[in-house]
Amino acid sequence: MRYQGEEALGLIETLGMVPAIGGADQMLKTADVKLVSYENIGSTLVAVMVKGDVAAVQAAVEAGSVAAAEIGQLTAKNVMPRPIRGVGDIVSVHGVDGGDDSNEGGPRPRAMGFIETFGIVFVLEAADAMMKAADVELVGYENVASGYISVLVQGDVAACKSAVEAGIKAVEAMDAEVYSSLVIPTPHPDLEKIMKIYAIENLLP
Known part of the structure; x- marks a missing residue:
């Protein structure tokens, strides 16, 4: 998904993949945010990024941080209310496939x-x-x-x-x-x- 800084950006970073996945799941379930980026940074660090309005992103990051910390080690979290377009370009380098955001009528994952x-x-x-x-x-x-x-x-x-x-x-x-x-x-x-x-x-x- 291409992100151009048009909405607030929320990030969590963890040591290892599993806490990041758990955090991402909780972020997406907590507030009206969209997954825009996921990156295995290296040296065991994994980052998840979501976008939405500021309040939603703040709620998502808080919930995702708590969930990730319960599973493993949370190394960083942040909410960027108005990132500049250049930051959006960096985020987009690690963007996930947008696919069909509606998910209407489709089965939930097992x-x-x-x-x-x-x-x-x-x-x-x-x-x-x-x-x-x-x-x-x-x-x-x-x-x-x-x-x-x-x-x-x-x-x-x-x-x-x-x-x-x-x-x-x-x-x-x-x-x-x-x-x-x-x-x-x-x-x-x-x-x-x-x-x-x-x-x-x-x-x-």
Whole structure:
């Protein structure tokens, strides 16, 4: 989505992908804002940006910050009431596909389950355990750099919960630590725009 500074801009930044996704979901559900940008910055930092009127953006950022901090580490948040066009151009570099913003008549995304850990050895063990434990589909995978790696599954709510629990136990059984985990029972439809970035089918050669 092209953003030209026409509305207020709200940003949250987290350590790792999973807190950013949780924060984004809460931002979009809290106020009348639109997802405009999502960026894996590197060195484990991930940023989510929304636009809307100032009050809506302020409410969204506050709610998203709280949600992200409950999942992992929030590293920064900001509300820019009137950013100049040059800032808008930078935001647009990392813009997500606008697609159909109406979402009318379309099915809501299935529940989502996430695990984020340090190293591919552990995340592969988690993914294996998740898919063996419950009827979930492996949808995505992301390396946010510096060793932080996430895996995403989708299915019904109970299956995602069981899968995430099994994935956590599998990692802990290897004497490793899950950095963050999350189950979103009813994801905001706009999260699909982010998930497409990490879809396995788009990552395979």
